[in-house]
Structures are given as structure tokens and as C-alpha cells.
Amino acid sequence: MSEQTSWLATRLPVAATLRAQVMGILLPRDMPYAATFAALVTGAVIFLILSGAVLSVYYNPWHGFDSIQFIIRDVNYGWLIHGFHETGTTMLFGAMYLLLFRAILHREYKAPGELVWFLKLAVLLLLLLTGFLGFTLADGAQSYWSLQNAALAVSQMGGLPGGLGNWFFGGPAGPSTLARLVVLHTAIALIVVLVLAIHLAAKRAIARIPGRPVALHPYYTSQYFVAFVVFCLIFAVLVFFAPHLGESRLNLVPADSLVVPAAITPPWYLLPETGIANTAASAMGHLINFLAAFAVLFALPWLDLSKPGTPPKFLSRVLSYILALDLIGLAITQTAATSILTGILSVLFTAWYFLHFLVLLPLATATETN
Amino acid sequence: MRLFLAALAVLLLAAPAARAEDTLNPPHWQSEGVFGSYDKAALQRGFLVYQTVCAACHSMNELHYRDLTDLGLSTAQAAAIASTVKLSTGPATLDDIFKAPAVNASAFGGALPPDMSTLVAARPGGTRYVYNLLTSYQNAPADVTLLPSHYYNTAYPGLQIAMPPPLKDNAVTYADGTKATTAQEAADAAAFLTWAANPDLDDSKEIGLRAVLFLVFLTIIAIATKRKIWRESL
Amino acid sequence: MAELAKVEHEIELAVDHARRDFLKILTVATAGVGIAAVAWPFIDALNPGAETLAVSQPIVEVGGIAPNTGLRVVWLGQPIYIRKLTDQQIADNQFIVPDTLPDPADFTSRVKPGYETFVVVVGLNTGIPCELLGNDPSDPRGPYDGWSCPCDGSIYDPLGRVRSGPAAKNLAIPKFTFLNDSQIQFG
Numbered sequence: 001m002s003e004q005t006s007w008l009a010t011r012l013p014v015a016a017t018l019r020a021q022v023m024g025i026l027l028p029r030d031m032p033y034a035a036t037f038a039a040l041v042t043g044a045v046i047f048l049i050l051s052g053a054v055l056s057v058y059y060n061p062w063h064g065f066d067s068i069q070f071i072i073r074d075v076n077y078g079w080l081i082h083g084f085h086e087t088g089t090t091m092l093f094g095a096m097y098l099l100l101f102r103a104i105l106h107r108e109y110k111a112p113g114e115l116v117w118f119l120k121l122a123v124l125l126l127l128l129l130t131g132f133l134g135f136t137l138a139d140g141a142q143s144y145w146s147l148q149n150a151a152l153a154v155s156q157m158g159g160l161p162g163g164l165g166n167w168f169f170g171g172p173a174g175p176s177t178l179a180r181l182v183v184l185h186t187a188i189a190l191i192v193v194l195v196l197a198i199h200l201a202a203k204r205a206i207a208r209i210p211g212r213p214v215a216l217h218p219y220y221t222s223q224y225f226v227a228f229v230v231f232c233l234i235f236a237v238l239v240f241f242a243p244h245l246g247e248s249r250l251n252l253v254p255a256d257s258l259v260v261p262a263a264i265t266p267p268w269y270l271l272p273e274t275g276i277a278n279t280a281a282s283a284m285g286h287l288i289n290f291l292a293a294f295a296v297l298f299a300l301p302w303l304d305l306s307k308p309g310t311p312p313k314f315l316s317r318v319l320s321y322i323l324a325l326d327l328i329g330l331a332i333t334q335t336a337a338t339s340i341l342t343g344i345l346s347v348l349f350t351a352w353y354f355l356h357f358l359v360l361l362p363l364a365t366a367t368e369t370n
Numbered sequence: 371m372r373l374f375l376a377a378l379a380v381l382l383l384a385a386p387a388a389r390a391e392d393t394l395n396p397p398h399w400q401s402e403g404v405f406g407s408y409d410k411a412a413l414q415r416g417f418l419v420y421q422t423v424c425a426a427c428h429s430m431n432e433l434h435y436r437d438l439t440d441l442g443l444s445t446a447q448a449a450a451i452a453s454t455v456k457l458s459t460g461p462a463t464l465d466d467i468f469k470a471p472a473v474n475a476s477a478f479g480g481a482l483p484p485d486m487s488t489l490v491a492a493r494p495g496g497t498r499y500v501y502n503l504l505t506s507y508q509n510a511p512a513d514v515t516l517l518p519s520h521y522y523n524t525a526y527p528g529l530q531i532a533m534p535p536p537l538k539d540n541a542v543t544y545a546d547g548t549k550a551t552t553a554q555e556a557a558d559a560a561a562f563l564t565w566a567a568n569p570d571l572d573d574s575k576e577i578g579l580r581a582v583l584f585l586v587f588l589t590i591i592a593i594a595t596k597r598k599i600w601r602e603s604l
Numbered sequence: 605m606a607e608l609a610k611v612e613h614e615i616e617l618a619v620d621h622a623r624r625d626f627l628k629i630l631t632v633a634t635a636g637v638g639i640a641a642v643a644w645p646f647i648d649a650l651n652p653g654a655e656t657l658a659v660s661q662p663i664v665e666v667g668g669i670a671p672n673t674g675l676r677v678v679w680l681g682q683p684i685y686i687r688k689l690t691d692q693q694i695a696d697n698q699f700i701v702p703d704t705l706p707d708p709a710d711f712t713s714r715v716k717p718g719y720e721t722f723v724v725v726v727g728l729n730t731g732i733p734c735e736l737l738g739n740d741p742s743d744p745r746g747p748y749d750g751w752s753c754p755c756d757g758s759i760y761d762p763l764g765r766v767r768s769g770p771a772a773k774n775l776a777i778p779k780f781t782f783l784n785d786s787q788i789q790f791g
Binding site: 050051054057070073074075076077078080081225229232 | 631635638644645646648649650651653654655
Binding site for chain 1: 573575578
């Protein structure tokens, strides 16, 4: 055995590298379970890529709905692979939003963590795009009309957004659109893995060696393992007992170009963003609102006026929780039946969102020092 | 046609029959609930209702005749049922999709009968909605003017539905002796459509129970391992 | 006293160590079982499913075949002949002593029990592989009322057994089962 390992070790030192670079990483003693969210996101993305690979063996973009029914009914365990992919998406975005919220709550975006924060946002944007494309591939009534609206709006926009959008969708949606969206869906998902790897590298680059460190293995491997198992437990309960959670019922009606649903709603993880976007009137307005919402997030390291290294005080923490509730409220206004009340509420929630970042946060944090 | 239906009823008679449980007071289905599984006898009765009444107008484009073995029928019985269906290419075989009825595009005022393969999953309320729809036809109240060729149904959004009331007492004869009241037929049809939309429900719950118990066990020993490892260092 | 306490602590650590190792092995093993259980559906999903097996195991209607005629279907690229025998043909061929045939085979090996009026064979000559003639009563069938090969003149009887000609082996019988009186499934 020792002969074998030294043959490999002199040519590709896998074990030695693993020991030094991974298992030997020094970490503080008091990292909570919540620090595992990034690893859970990565694990979920990889699981979605694996289940997506099996689905893509059978998916037919020219008969999307029928091919998915074929997978569910006629492929061995096809229903389970499909459930893995759908429920996996819900778990992924749950973990992603929790990751972002924790970063906001603990002020991880302050120097020198700005790049790590940008990378998190980049991952969110790419995941939202991947998720939307996957949603259109389901080829149900909601998928079809969401795609029609998006591609049409984009093709009518002028300038750079219109040009880019036209390039992406290939013009207004037609019979061949899903075929290209399958490729884009897969490509962007793989890019997400790359960005997550860069995110990990950036995180390690700014990590300080703690006072009394412990090695990753076995202390944090066992902790990450517990987090993964609990994550899998929640996932199992949803996959087997609530497989259609988070899915619009209307998406189980086959796409019909002659019948428009009364309300076209995107999947749940896009609801807060849709809420902010929909307070504008035109398609260009939607895009501007969406970009503005992310612009304030990117600007967060500078909107937060506290000195770097200051733990957040009570007021900042309360504001963060209220922001989370605000976004959840926005999501709910998008699912409820359209009425004057939901219209007013979504405008109020959107206004609070921008108020939080542009006014309240700077004011609350300006006086915070260590 | 009568001969075909009689043959169908006889074929289902040959299938293992379960005692007809009282599913109507109050209406409930064995597949509801966290641990519920499909009542195969109800599914077979529902299939008979579908073949006799619904298949004249509604397609079921995602089901093949071989899927009927899920209802507790043997392959030979399913093949025999398939061979009673006349397609344009001859008698149907196990591998054929359920026969799609030829419905005139202008029938029902343009409100074409929807495909029922995923209907129960696509409608809010699912199984209960279908049951309520089938049993809620009423005479229109005095202050409501019915659109032409529409019927008054209190369970349908908008209250006016283009489908004429499809079920009546004894529209079918059940092989296992269950009384074929309209409510019974509606409950069985709803059960069958639920199965059509979710054929993997039984497998899902069975595997799910084992998976959750396994993961609970794994969580416990994973936490215990982590604590033991950490206690060593401190 | 302090030494006793120290020894007790050592023992506790050692016991703990052993217990942790057992626990660790149990956890890792259980996790392994879990990973295998999750991996199986991914692998099995790529096995042929119901629809593929349907195409590779098609079902053919045979109830409508008139006696003394043969139905030709194609399965896995080969022509399959399904012939309905008449009583006369069964009587003529049922009790022939196998050893007198070029390729000995008795009646029961050529038909399925309970469905003796049907013969299912691959319709290719076992000499030069040409497609045989004889499904229609008006086709040249040869003296035994079976099939004949237009290429090398081999003659077969209604059970597909070779009777004369360059061919030396009986017609191949594909894998099939009778689902009922009127349907057979290949594969």
C-alpha cells in the first residue's frame, strides 16, 4: 500500500494536498451551524446539476410538457428525479436567501468582505436566471405565458437591454425557444459552480487565523455533516410528502397559446423581485426597478456607514429583520389576487425597501463605532 | 356500445374486489392524508365511470392502457380492456395512449373539454373540487340568466359551466356490488382522476416514510458523533 | 488521590475514544447506505423504462388472422411471420418423427402450449438469408404448404421446419408470449 501511495504521491499528491489545503484549514472554535449555508447552497447546486443531467436525457424541448409527463410516468424513478429537481430548487433558494440574510445581519459585507458580498449577489442573480429558465422549461400554462411576456417585452425594448435580451431569447418566444433555453439553463448553472468556487477562494483569502484554532477535519467536517443531514431531512419531507409545494397549480395545465391564465406568477423565489419590478408601469420601468433593487445591494458596503469591524447594534439588527419581513410581504402581495389593497401594499413595501437602504440604514449606522 | 360496456364491467368483475367502504359520509378518499394510499377498488370503479361517461368527450393523453395495472389489474386484464377499445388502427393494445375522443371544435360553444391527465393537480381543491363539481349541478336561481348551452353549478368558478351534468344514478353498474348513486360515481371518478394525475403517490409516501425515519436516525447519530469529537478537544 | 483521579480520567478518555470510534464508524456507514440509496434512482432512471420496453417489446394483434394465412410484422429489424394453421396442416405435421427431418424438431417445440394453431417464426431463410414466400395462400409454398425461399429453393413446412433445400436449420423462433387468445407480446 505504501508503495502504491508513493507512486501516486510523486505524480499527483492528492492525499497530501487534501490534508494540507482542506482537512487542515484552521478555523475558530465557535462557528455556528448557520455558517454552513454556503456549503449547503453548493451541495444543492451540485445535486440539481446531477438530477438535471438525468432529466436532460429524456427532456424534449419541442414537446416540453409531454416529455416531462413521460419522465414522471414512464422513466424508472422519473417522478423522484423530477421531484428532486423541483424541490431541490426550493431548498436551494431557501438556503441562498438565508445565506444572504445572515451576511446582512452580521455585516459581512464591510471591508475587506466587499468582494465576497458581490460574489454572493452574483450567485443570486445567476441562480434567479437559471431558476426562471428552468421554470419556462416546465412548459405549463404559467411557464409559457411568463416566457411569452418576458421575451416579447425584451424584444420591444430599445438600446442595449433590448439587444442583449433579443440575443438571449432569440426574439419573441416561438416553438424553438425552449431548445435554446435548455442549453442556456445548463450553461448558467455550471457557471454558478464556478462563481461559488471563486466565492470560497475570496472568503479564505480574507479569513484571519483565529486565536485558538481547530482543524477543519474532524471538527468542522462533523459539524457540516450534521447540517447536511438536517438539510436532507427537510428535503426528504418536502420531496415525498409535499412535492408540489411552491409550484403554481396552473403550471400543471399544458401550455396553450389560445388560453391566457388570469394571473401569471413566477416561481416563489422570484416573487420579491417581481414585486419590486411590478410597481413600475412599462417593461423598461420593470427592468430599471429590478436593477435599482440590486444596485442598492451592491452599494451596501458603502451605504452602511459604520466603521469596519463594528458588530451591528440593536437598531441595525431590527432594521435587518424588518427588511426580511418587508420582502416576505412583497412576495405575498404578488401571490394574492390582484386588488387595490395589494397594489398599495406592494408600492409601500417597495418604498420601504429603498428607504431602508438609502435613508434608514445610513442614519442608523452612522453613529456606530466599536 | 352496450356490449362493450358489459364486457368492460365483466372484466372488472374478474379483478380482485374489495369491500366497498362508505366513502360518502362525509366524502373522503383513502389517498388523502400523510399516510393514505390509493383504494384500488375505488380506482377501478372510477375507471369504469371514466370509460363509460367521461371518455366520450375528455381525453387522457398522458395515460397508456398498460398503466391500468396500477389499479390492481393483471397485465392480461389490462390487455383485454384495451382490446375492447376501437382505435382507427384497430383494437387498442397495452402500449396505446387512452383513446382521444373526436370532439367537434365548435362544440360546447368553444369551451373544449380539457384533457384530464393532470386535471386534479391543476385545479385548486383537487380531488374535492372534482367531487363537488360533479355533485353541485342545480337549477339556476330566479335572478340568474343562464348563458346559452350553459348549466348552473355552485362549485364552478363563475357558477355557469358548459359541461352538461354527466352523472346520474346507475349510469354504470359496479362489479363489486356498490350502489351506483351519483355521489358514489362522483367520488370514484374523483379518485380515479387523482390517481391519473399522481400515479406515484403510493410509492412516494412509502419510500418517504422510510427515508424520513432513516434520516432522523442519521441526524441523531451525526449529532452524537459531532459532540463526541468536540468534547475530545476541549 | 490525584493519581486516581488522573487514571480515572484516562480511562474515561479511552472509553470515550472507543465509543466515538464505534459511533464514527456507524455514522459513516449509515451515511454510505444513504448515499447509495439516493444514487440508485439516478442510475435506474437511465435503464429502459416502460415506454422503451414497449417499443422493444411490442404487442401484436393476432386474433384477426384468417386460417392458412400469415401476418408479417417487423421486430428489431427482422420480418416475423405469424401463421394460423388449419386443422389439416396440424394433422399432417403433428406426428412426423423428428429424426426423419433434416433438422429434427417435434411439434411441441415449434408452438406454444395452449395456442397450437399459431406458428411464429422469423421469416428469413436459414441458408441464404432471403425473405421467404408463403404467407398468402396463393404464394409459392412448396409441397408441404409452408414457406419457400425464392433465392435458393429451400422448402419449409407450416411449422417452419426445413424439409429440403440448401438450408439446414429450421426457421428461428423469436422470443414472445401470448397475452391472451388474440394478442402476443414480443421480447
